[in-house]
Amino acid sequence: MSRPSSSAPNIPRLIKQLSSADASTAAQAIERAARAAAQSDRTALRLAQGGAVPALARALRSADEAVSENAGAVLVSVACVAPDLVAGAAGALAAVLGRVDGALAAQAAGALMLVAEHNPSRVAAEPGAFQALASALRSADDCTVSRAASALDTCAYASPGLARAVAATPGALAGLCAAAASDRDPQVVDAAVGALLNLVNVGGSDLAPRIVSARGVMAALARTLLSADACKARAAACVLSCAAIAGPEHARAVATPAALAALALAAGREGLAINCTAALSNIAAASPQLAERVANAPGAGTALLAALTGSDELAGANAAGALSCIADADAERVAGLLSDAPAALPALSALLQSNDSFAVECSLLVLAKLARHDVTLVAGLPDLPGAPLQALAAVIGGANVESAVWASAVLGAVVAGRGGPAQRVLGAPGVEEAVIAAISHPDQRVVTNALGIVGAAERSDEGYVARLARAPGKLQVLLRALNSPEENAVNNAAKVLSFACLPDAELAQQAAAEPGVLRALAAQLSRGECGAALASVEALAGMVVGDGRCPRPDVLHRLAAEKGVLPALAAAAQSGGRVAHPSVRVLTAISTLPEEQIARMLCGVEGVVPALVSVVRTSTDAPTVRLAAHALKHIAATSPQDLGRRLLDAGAAEAAVEAMAREPDQAMSCLLQALLAVDAAKVAAVLAAALPPPATVATISARAVLASAPLSLGPVAVEALAHAAEAAATLRARAAALEALASAAAAEADATRPCACAACGLQRESTGAGRLWPCAGCSGKGPAGRVLYCDADCQRAHWPAHKAYCKRAAAAAAAAAQSAPGGAA
Secondary structure, eight states, rough: OOOTTTSSSSHHHHHHHTTOSHHHHHHHHHHHHHHHHHHHHHHEEEEEHTTHHHHHHHTTTSHHHHHHHHHHHHHHHHHHHHHHHGGGGGHHHHHHHHHOOOOHHHHHHHHHHHHHHHHHHHHHSSSHHHHHHHTTOOOOOOOHHHHHHHHHHHHHHOOOOHHHHHHHHHTTTHHHHHHSOOOSSSSHHHHHHHHHHHHHHOGGGGHHHHHHSSSTHHHHHHHTTTOOOOOHHHHHHHHHHHHHHTTTHHHHHHOOHHHHHHHHHHHTTTTTTTHHHHHHHHHHHHHHHHHHHHHTTHHHHHHHHHHHHOOOOOHHHHHHHHHHHHHHHHHHHHHHHHHTTHHHHHHHHHHHHHHHHHHHHHHHHHHHHHHOGGGGGGGTTGGGGOHHHHHHHHHHHHSOOHHHHHHHHHHHHHHHHOOOOOHHHHHTHHHHHHHHHHHEEEEESHHHHHHHHHHHHHHSSTTTTHHHHSEEEEEEEHHGGGGOOHHHHHHHHHHHHHHSSSSSSHHHHHHSTTTTHHHHHGGGGOOOSSHHHHHHHHHHHHHHHSSSSSSSSSHHHHHSSSHHHHHHHHHHHOSSTTTTTHHHHHHHHHHHHHOOHHHHHHHHSSHHHHHHHHHHHHHOOOHHHHHHHHHHHHHHHHTTTTTHHHHHHHHHHHHHHHHHHHHOOOOHHHHHHHHHHTTHHHHHHHHHOOOOSSOOOHHHHHHHHHSTTTOOHHHHHHHHHHHHHHHHHHHHHHHHHHHHHHHHHHHHHHHHHHHHHHTTBBBTTTTTTTOOOOOOTTTOSSSSSSOOEHHHHHHHHHHHHHHHHHHHHHHHHHHHHHHHHOOOO
């Protein structure tokens, strides 16, 4: 072992001199120790091991600036080789750092930085250490700020608890943000940015909004994204991502043009794609406006597409999430971007088949939005490698309800967009089973989509639904959805039922026999003109008539007997909307049943006959009017003297004549001829009303009906009837005028006569002196108007004069009431 050189200090003696009571001796010893420690790490280590640190810590507080600086220099040298031995001086170092600036502060900050790198908990445990470091961030000396920031950075990186403690230190976060946003030495900015990154990534994402909202920090973070240090760039992306999640206002702070461009550019660097695409996705998710801002950022579309089609699954999922948000704001842009990239759909398919639920969800969102924009964009999914259809089926049957909604929507679009037999899609292993199971899903959106898939399959593969419904138990599953509380689900279920029953009478009978089915369909009619109401009544029409013209008696009988169905059909028929025609079609089909009992049932249900008459009288849809006329004709022909009379009383003849005035139709002639068999005179009178000039289409039609069986009137008789009708019309007009004059007579008499008592002549009501009362016997309805009295005494005094008039007026009023329409027989 070599001996020390003659110039090497005597360490024991030097340490003893450091603690000398003589200030001069101690000062010289500290100066020699500083030179020796700076020249030799071994000397610095021997000083620390020999117990020099306490003396050096005391010397830091010396009023002699040279002594304190030399002591600081020794401690820095010792901390470089033995930071654990300097830990005991952390308190002194912190005290100095919080008290002075300049070279000594830089030395104290440097020593604390080195101690923190070895034992951050020791620094954190020293009271005032973090506060001193935070205060040092305001120093004018770049070296001091850099070392203080590095010390805080090291402590923040050590554990979440220390990171939170640093963030909670007054002035620490603000000081680091100010340093990061400054134009100071790059080493200062780099140290401050590093500390901020660790505060968020270790201490908690809730710190991110506070950091990004500080003025100038976003520019520093954007520069960090493009720096050569990939670790810091990755951490910067994480800070932006955390801030964007915190809320739209923070996401707006993050979404600066420089930051977005930096994220897009950095996403292409190795190891940064995951973090950068996550930040872009979180920003885009904050609002539609920010999604558009992301889409418009230079290079963003290219970066997202590269990540989507790249080899990293998580980066691809993040990119899909961003594209999904952009699609909400601008579906055309995303559709164009992905359709121009042949690898995009295979990449989405691969994500769909991933074992990672996040990747599956992001893929589904993009696929569903593409499908909603244009189903052909996802039509090629079944042809891609792997088993994408089975993946969709698995998600539909999975526990994640939202994913099941999206997956069923995508599968429906695939079926609709294939343009070929649905069996090519639904025939894949497990797919059809998943769709049928989804019809019983607790979430009605999934039910709606599953039924939509079945309906789409029918449109591309005619007869598919009927084949499906014939399988054991399948028809019952389809019918169950008719009771869904969701209108769209009922709409799709009714359409599927119509597809099944139109070509297959046996299925129609089975469906009608299922408890509650007919009532459930009829109940939808109360919804008005919604899709569920229209689909339900069309399903009823498909069940009773099918795709031919021959009604199905068994189904019709069930329908007529089902409580509540006929009134619902009648109300829908009278609505005049889109549900009117199929409703009248069903009622007409029921009316064709030959049994008198059915006709009586139709007449007995409140609203059915008035609804049919109203359709004939007011509807502008000729086919609907024709159907209603046929129904009325069948009812009248079943029992002319009974049911036919009800139709006449309901105004069927007048309605037919009004319909002929709009458009001549053989159905109206047939209806009138059936009504002629009920009461030829009444119908002839109605027809005659259309005969007087001027001649119209109705006139010609009325003459034709009168000339045909059963009346078979000749031309002379028809002309005579026309003249009589014209005369009657004139008389009716005159009679109406006389009736109006007579009804006004009493009122006129009252108006021209003063309100005075008939006995004493006192005018009370006109003067406000009191109220006059009419005679109760003639009830004030006499031709001379009201007879008024002051009170009972006046009435008794006047009774001998009034008696004869009173009795005649009362008798006339009673006779008029008896002869009025609706009066007693």
